[in-house]
Amino acid sequence: MASSSQAISETHFSRSADGDSPVQHRLAFHGPTSMAISWNTYEAVQTPTIRYGFSKDALIFSARSKVSTTYPTSRTWNNHVIVEGLLPNTRYYYKVKSSSDGSDKSKGQDQVYSFKTPRLKGDRTPYTAALVVDMGVMGSDGLSTTVGKGAANPLKPGETNTIQRLIAEKDSYEFVVHPGDLAYSDYWLKEVVQGYLPGNISAGPELYEKLNEEFYDQLQPVTSEKPYMVGPGNHEANCDNGGYKNYTESICPMGQTNFTGYINRFNMPSAVSGGQGNFWYSFDYGMTHYVIFDTETDLGLGLVGPDELGGGANDNEGPFGATMNAQRDWLIKDLRSVNRKLTPWVVAAGHRPWYISAAAKNLCQPCQQSIEPILIEYGVDVVLHGHVHAYERTAPIRNGTVDPNELNNPSSPWYIINGAAGHYDGLDSLATPRANFSRASIDTLYGFSRLIFHNETHLTQEFVSSATGQVMDSATLYKKRK
Ligand SMILES: [Fe+2]
Incomplete structure (x- = not known):
């Protein structure tokens, strides 16, 4: 992925969030037991991290990446994490947990979302x-x-x-x-x-x-x-x-x-x-x-x-x-x-x-x-x-x-x-x-x-x-x- 060390930081237009608060969360299938989770931030994030688990009160697992990309005319960073080792056809709860200073204390707060992993190849369920x-x-x-x-x-x-x-x-x-x-x-x-x-x-x-x-x-x-x-x-x-x-x-x-x-x-x-x-x-x-x-x-x-x-x-x-x-x-x-x-x-x-x-x-x-x-x-x-x-x-x-x-x-x-x-x-x-x-x-x-x-x-x-x-x-x- 293309990356750049800087993005536009000042614009005339309002933002939906600030700093390292996650916005624009998006999911993609990534094989039968993995899920790609991406989101944007208005600051670069050191270690993009996802906490996840089987219940919204127990996000006991975590996955992280080093990928935070942008390009010169963007004002946001794109963060990408692959969560692996998941069970098929199972609901997971997740929350973005990452910060611009590398700690797990993001300045912004995220909420818990959930997704379901894909049905296994061969599953005939409608x-x-x-x-x-x-x-x-x-x-x-x-x-x-x-x-x-x-x-x-x-x-x-x-x-x-x-x-x-x-x-x-x-x-x-x-x-x-x-x-x-x-x-x-x-x-x-x-x-x-x-x-x-x-x-x-x-x-x-x-x-x-x-x-x-x-x-x-x-x-x-x-x-x-x-x-x-x-x-x-x-x-x-x-x-x-x-x-x-x-x-x-x-x-x-x-x-x-x-x-x-x-x-x-x-x-x-x-x-x-x-x-x-x-x-x-x-x-x-x-x-x-x-x-x-x-x-x-x-x-x-x-x-x-x-x-x-x-x-x-x-x-x-x-x-x-x-x-x-x-x-x-x-x-x-x-x-x-x-x-x-x-x-x-x-x-x-x-x-x-x-x-x-x-x-x-x-x-x-x-x-x-x-x-x-x-x-x-x-x-x-x-x-x-x-x-x-x-x-x-x-x-x-x-x-x-x-x-x-x-x-x-x-x-x-x-x-x-x-x-x-x-x-x-x-x-x-x-x-x-x-x-x-x-x-x-x-x-x-x-x-x-x-x-x-x-x-x-x-x-x-x-x-x-x-x-x-x-x-x-x-x-x-x-x-x-x-
Ligand atoms: Fe078109």
Whole structure:
């Protein structure tokens, strides 16, 4: 991880805490018996420490690390601890205990949170995962009752937004998969240019971090208790955003260049799955194997990345793999090694779609060229995307041809695109008429998806309206298992 000895210490914006008080707690699975716990502080912490145990009154174990990272335009430090040797499918209570002076007496006080470790690979107990993509900061710095110029679907006064709905429905899912576009803090520029956010362009680094901090503060009730598994999106590295014609890279805060903020903030289980940082990795949960892949960089095969095709001022950079085909090689190796007797379900998630009712420029053809053949070859059941800010459920499909079995034991992957979580720019309208592979679509409601694994043969995907909590679309996939 990138690190720096200094961060911005003085800004005009208020903080949600001070000193070494932990904020923005976030969990991630880290293998079957470990959990990654991360949090931010406004001061560097000497020995980031977690106290934990089976009851909130007996946090008798501890785990620590030396990792406290930041980057020059950030005003917080990211702290990462791996808690190991845990029992599977077990609830643990934890509390951050660390300080800027190396003692265990932090100046700030933290409260006790809890998490549940993953079900062991092979466990057939039904469970539910949440899918959310393209979710930005909510409220007056992001999605509100006003949306950007030319955008649609502002929130109605008092409307429950997706972060609030994820918090309200927290008991209805075990963990969250969020493949790309988190916070939209790079929108500081567009929001300033459009007069939505007070400030000027020279305040970029502060505004970027303000939006970032706000988003992770808002999401903390979810991320402190539910593993939050992320993948990279273009807004983790966009430096040409906002229709700002006088853009030069010199005004782009470091956090949004080459995924710097994203790399520092998260701690995905690539080390235990052979993957690469927060870019590509896999994990197991009960009867499901999950692979997270990167549509932004490292497509391999000599392919030009999606943003280079767009002619933007920045190609989102990378690569992160040691070799040109590192991601593809890993994906093949990972999927080849899945024991479908233990994890009959295989779910793949990557930010940009290649099947959706949208203009050609929104279809990631290089992603399709690089990734689709592998997903077909290894019998991936479900593919999750976002990027286009709407919801669409396709028929199972391969190489552009709809699977004749539809949802009744198809041999092709089934695609769920749900970029409808919401951000400053509202929702996108899908193309009319819809593509021939489209089976359901919603482009006027904010929402997230629930993936309900009933058993080894039946999986239901639901689109949940953020405003009402109602299920607005539901479909069940049947897969015959050998
Ligand atoms: Fe995106």
